[in-house]
Amino acid sequence: MMKKNIFFLSMSICLLSCNAQSISKKDRDRVIKELEYIKKVDQEYAGIPPQMFKNKYGEKNAWKIFLAKRDSISLDNQERIKKMFSKYGYLGFDKVGEEASNNFWISIQHADNDIEFQKQMLDEMRKEVVKNNVRRSDYALLEDRVNKNLGKKQRFGSQLDYNNLEQAVPKNGLVDSINIDKLRKEFDLEPYKDYLNRMTQNHYRMNEKLFLEKGIKFPKLYK
Numbered sequence: 094m095m096k097k098n099i100f101f102l103s104m105s106i107c108l109l110s111c112n113a114q115s116i117s118k119k120d121r122d123r124v125i126k127e128l129e130y131i132k133k134v135d136q137e138y139a140g141i142p143p144q145m146f147k148n149k150y151g152e153k154n155a156w157k158i159f160l161a162k163r164d165s166i167s168l169d170n171q172e173r174i175k176k177m178f179s180k181y182g183y184l185g186f187d188k189v190g191e192e193a194s195n196n197f198w199i200s201i202q203h204a205d206n207d208i209e210f211q212k213q214m215l216d217e218m219r220k221e222v223v224k225n226n227v228r229r230s231d232y233a234l235l236e237d238r239v240n241k242n243l244g245k246k247q248r249f250g251s252q253l254d255y256n257n258l259e260q261a262v263p264k265n266g267l268v269d270s271i272n273i274d275k276l277r278k279e280f281d282l283e284p285y286k287d288y289l290n291r292m293t294q295n296h297y298r299m300n301e302k303l304f305l306e307k308g309i310k311f312p313k314l315y316k
Contacts (some may be wrong), residue, residue, distance in 0.1 A: 115159060116181045116188050125189050128196035131170045135199055138163035138168060141299055170200040171207065183217040185226035198231045208242045215239050215274055233280040249277055250285055258313045259304065261292040288313045 116124065121309035142159040149311055174197060177184060184197040201214045217234050221227040233249045241252035241264050250263035250273060267273060273285050282288070297304060304310075 094229075106130075120181075121189060124181070124184070125193045127173060127177075128184075128189065131173060131200055133198065134166050135170060135203065138166055139203075139285070164206075166205055167200070168204070171204050171210070174200045175210070178214075180215075182255065183214070183227075185221045185224075187226055189196055191228070194227055194299045195231060198227070198235070202231075202235055202238055205238070209238065211239050213240065227264040229280040230282055233277075234281060245254055249273070249280065249282060250290075253289075255296060259293070259296060260313055260315065261289045261296060286315050 138159065142155040146155040146159055149155070169176045177197065181188060185194050188194075189197065198218075201211060204211055214305075215232075218227055218235060219231045221230055222232045234251050237247040237249050237251040240247050244265060246266045246268045247263055248268045250267050252264045254264040256262050269276070277283070277285055284293075293312045293314060297309075
């Protein structure tokens with residue numbers, strides 16, 4: 094009886110695994126369209142509240158409503174992604190193309206409420222990046238995200254905090270600051286100083302009113 098149960102369990106896992114490796118053209122077209130929607134709504138709530146929110150609800154309430162909506166969208170997107178993964182496996186270039194694969198990844202990147210899911214997807218991406226079936230930069234960003242969420246140092250330094258000069262700095266520090274540019278180049282990422290300065294400028298633009306009130310008239314860039 095035990096052997097029979099083990100046999101059926103093994104068969105079930107095999108069937109699930111086989112199903113997860115194929116996608117029909119009809120399903121592919123539908124999935125790509127759904128991934129376009131996921132990316133669209135994700136990006137709508139990825140930054141700061143639009144001025145129309147602030148005008149309608151006031152600064153404080155605008156943030157509260159905006160973040161609540163962002164969380165709701167993120168959870169919905171995660172459920173969609175998990176169902177896709179359960180049915181088709183990791184959606185790399187071979188299954189949906191490069192753009193849609195990136196759209197699949199973005200909700201994983203933002204799933205900070207479910208670190209175990211992020212870790213699982215990182216393991217899946219590790220297999221795909223060896224086959225050049227996902228963007229190397231996407232893999233690098235997710236690895237950093239997982240390590241940041243676990244309180245660990247980062248290899249690529251993409252997850253940031255800001256120091257007392259309002260300059261971008263790697264959250265939790267770097268694994269290897271000496272060789273970071275070499276590593277980033279291998280994963281199709283820009284030079285690290287360029288990245289830090291770009292993010293410092295973005296941080297200043299997003300908070301310019303607050304910084305001007307503090308007497309900070311321009312972002313302090315790395316030289």
